[in-house]
Each structure stands twice: as structure tokens, then as C-alpha cells.
Amino acid sequence: MNKVLIVDDDRSVRYALSVELKKCNFIPVEAANGAQAIELVKNNSYDSILLDVIMPDLDGIQTLQEIKKIDQNVPVIIITGYSDISTAVEAIKLGAYDFITKPPEMNKLALTIRRSIEAFELQKEVKHLDTAMETSLEWIFGKSDAIKSIIRQIMQVAWSDFSVIIQGETGTGKSVAAQAIHNLSKRAQKPFQAIDVGIIPETLIESELFGHEKGAYTGADKSKKGFFDRSFRDNQKIKP
Template identity: 40%
Template sequence: MLKVLIVDDDKNSREVIKLALERIYEVEVALNGVHALELMKKNSYDVVICDYVMNEVDGIEVLKKMRKSGNNAVFILITAFGSSDTAIKAIQEGAFEYLSKPFKMSKLKQILAEIEKSLSEKKKEEAVETNKDFEDEQIIADSPVFLEVLKQMARIASSDVPVLITGESGVGKEVVAKSIHKYSKRKKGPFVAVNCNAIPPSLLESELFGYEKGAFTGADKSKPGYFEQAQKGTLFLDEIGDLEFDLQVKLLRVLQENCVRRVGGMKDIKLDVRYIFATNVDLEQKVAEGKFRADLYYRLKVAEIRVPPLRERTEDIIPLANYFIKKYNFYNREIRLSQGAERLLLKYRFPGNVRELENIIRASLIKARYTGVIMPGDLGLKEEHIKELNREEILDALKKAGNNRKKAAEILGISRATFYRLLKKFSIE
């Protein structure tokens, strides 16, 4: 049962809310903001429902002092004198919800029911172990298919051969490239990453090869390019398949002669660089179409690593999700996935791969920052990319929801329209 504190210096207002909730939850009242802060020093509450406009200490100030003291109770701000600025300020300070008076008591009860559900699930489920040795750009490889990628990386890292990394957008090609560098003999040297698509074609040549003073309008001083910046280290060129044809010719020359000449320069600069390239396009097909030089293609793929899409490495989905929770959890409390959220993630096709999963988790953390549990609805997954549910899963959700179809749809993370369509499909009464 939720323990709720109602804070309002208007007696009628706080009594109305108390009467509506005390049969469902354990309710206490505070006469004003000062009284509320005193009570919170002595007692713990799951939810604080607080009026905004009060004498001495207003609702926003109560919220600020709560958070400063480390109190993570779910905070709901209510006011009859609201504005968009107040709402934004409340959410930024850490309010879970903002209600303008007059509001329907059913709306408040619905919010509290959702909070209770999330907190209840948190208590039931086992806590995710915190990784104290958390590192940025960690590679998660629980799946057999990605373990093979790690084996390839280990073999390739010790040599100095050029590497071509292929795979769909968002699979983590740069993470693989960084790992190759990390475990190579060049690990103490620089790792220079360049997205060839992020630089306008007119500037890419001078950025890659550098330029001498006076080489073109605006070149008021000489500048080393990315090739020179990567000396004694690794140069990673991403989206290499989109290079324009004339730049392909110049890149081939650099790889053949292992030296670079700055734009406007007269001498070659010897290079001591390890090259890693990446692309999400089929280079072999581009060669066949005459859009990519065959001689450059074979120079690039001395060693090749294909990074599989996330749908081919489902064993890694939950470990990756937990990794991103740790990476982006800046809310001073433990947050984890509910069992329903885990089931839904495992059914999702992830057209955007690991990058999409990362963005999904970052967005869901905002919604779960006070309840501590990421629920299926927090994930915001596109239904068209969720694998079709089977009859047993529908029946199981109905059982858990006490045959309440709305709750069953929420457990599965799908809309009621989709849920009713599935009921009809499987002839479930």
C-alpha cells in the first residue's frame, strides 16, 4: 500500500483529497510546506501530493529541498494558479506529474495506481547488480554470433593490416573499431574517427589530407589533416562507401604509397598509421555498378569484420539495455527493467539496431526516474516492429491482469486496438 503525504495550506482542499484517498492508501497531511519538510525528516513516503501556492515555503521549494536531502519520493504538484512556466519548472526540478485545479479525482487515482504498480513490481523483482567497473564503449557479447566477432577482432588487433567493418547503421561499427585500436600495439597512440558523410564533399579533401598556408581562400595558416593527426595510431574512416570518385583515387594513392601530400603542398609526408574503414552499403555491388573503384575495394578489405544486426544477437538485448541504464542513469537512484519490458524488448525487431536501443533506454529513464522501474509503456516501441505475439502470450497476459483487457494490453506494451485484433485472431473470448 502506498504511503501518501498531502501538503496544502488550504484545509478544505487537503481534506477533499484525503477523503478520496484514505480508503485506498495510507494517508497523512501536512498543514503547509514547513510542516511537510518536518514530517519528511521523521517519516518516509512513497508519494507527496503538494500544492504550489503556499505561504512561507511554496510547492517548488518543498520539491527542491526534498531532492537536495536525497528524498526520492514521487512528487505530484497541484495548483489553481498554474502556467506553462510553472509546469516546466516543476518537471525540471523533478516532479513526476503536474495537475491544474480543478482536476478530476479519478485522474489523481489513476496516476497513483500507475505509481503503485511500478513500485510493487520493483519490490517483487530482483535488483540488477550495479557494475562498479563501468566503462564507456563497453562491448556486450553474450550471443554466439557476436562472440565470433570478438574472436575476429582479437586475431586482427595484433596485426597492422587495414580492416573493413561492414554492417547496418547503428550496429556499433565504431565501437568495434575502438576495440581493435585498444587491443593493438598502437593503443598508446591516437584514435582518430572521421565520419566521411558528416563533412561536406568540398571540405573533405582538405580535412583528410591537410593544407598549406595560402592553398585556398581562407587558408591563413597550414593545418595537418586527419591522416597526419593519426600518426603512430589508428585512423577510422566511417561511411567510406559514400566517398566521391575523385577522392577514392586520392585515398588509393595514400594507401599504396603510405604517404600523404597536403592540399597546396609540394612534398609527401610519410605515414605510420593503421587504417580501419566502415560502411553500411554493399561495396561489392557498388563496384559492379561502377560507383566504387575495384582496386580501392580490395585495398580496404584485407581483413573484413561483419557486425551483425541486433535482431541476430537477441541474447545481447537485455545485457545491452542494462548497460545503457547504467550509462545514462543520472537520477541518483536505482532504475531497472520490469519483466514485461524485458519481454517486449526481446520481441522488438530494432530496425535502428544498438543505437536505437540506446535511445529507447535513454528516453525511458526519464519516465522511470521516480518509480525506479521501466515499464513496457515507458519504452515507446513502434508496434509495426514488434514480432507477432502468440496465443499463449495473450492468455498469460490476461491471466496476470485478472482478465482485464486494458491491463493485459499494457503488460504486453501494445495498444488496445492491437490487443483486440489479436483476441479475434486467436478466437479468445
């Protein structure tokens, strides 16, 4: 069974989570604060970590940073209140796998833990490919420190299910970065469409993205599927 470290300063929360995780066939281990969690991670291995954001002394963000220094790959799931969403997003940027809001719905939490472990195992299996992939990306983008930082971000977000916004001046390689993220993701076998909305007239942008029916406007002599619909239908076609 997989070991899950629960880090929360509230004893009742730790107990409740431990009871539920045992029901889901996990082995729960408890830490009452960030310092204790860090020591446990130094001396033990865990398949996933549940980490509260608001704690005395070392908060969740500080604890996450220290844990990642010890074990860069262990998946960390942030447990946060609705008022702490911005902090949870910051944690994702620092390498957390996902976040769950309080009070956690146990079926969803168990599923998130399992997915984090699956991603962790898959990441270990393909770790030997990372160097080759990074070298390949360096060949495309370059080898400066700034580019290496971007490559690391590309490789990190490619494993997630989060939407990604890429910003930059014209000609800086935004579409190339988007293609790289797609190629490294679990959706790599699905269609990828790059659309330059800048060249689409404002009056036609809605039609191009969402499509239109015959007669929707002057000159619309036939129905047309938009980019979103075509992408969805292509996804449907390639399902086994």
C-alpha cells in the same frame, strides 16, 4: 494501505483530498505548508506525496527540492493550476513523478498515485541493478562529470511516460542515448526505430513517416506503410 502525504496550504483542499483518498483505500496525512511537510518526511516514510505549487514561505518547487534531499526516491505528484504548467514542468525536471491540474479528477488522481507507488516499488526492487546499469552506461558514454549527469538524466526519464527531445551536434551520441532510454524503459520489449530524417529528401519525408496509397503521386506504383504505422503494427503483434 499506502500512506500519502498531502501538502497544501488550503485546509479545505486538504480535507477534500483526504476524504476522497480514504475512499480509495489510501491513508492520507496532511501538511499545511512546505516546512511542515519537510519535517514529516524527515521523521516518517510515505508511499507518495501530493504537493501544491503555490504556497506561502516555501513554495512547491523549494519544498520538492528539500524533500528530494531527504528521500530521493519517494514519488512526488505536483498539483497545479493551468496557469502554473511551466512550473510543473520545472518540477518534473527536478524529480517530480507527474503533475495534476486543479481541480483534480479523483479517478485520475487515484490512478496516478497508484502508478507512482508501483513505480516506486519497482524502483526499489531493481535498485541493486542501477549501479551495474550505470557502470554499463559509463562504459558506453564515458566517466566525465558531464557524462555522468547525462546518464542520470537518461535513467530518470526512462521511467517516465513523457516524450523526450535529445539535442546535440552530429556525432554526439543522440541515437545511442535514445536507445539507452528505450532499453531502460517499460517499453524495452517493444520495437525501437532510429530514423535519420536528415538523409530523407524533403519531398519524401511525409511519405516515409506516414506512408502513402498507390497512385498518391507520380511513381507511387504501390501502397507503402510509413514508419509510424509500422511501429504501431509491430507493437500490436507483440501484445500477448
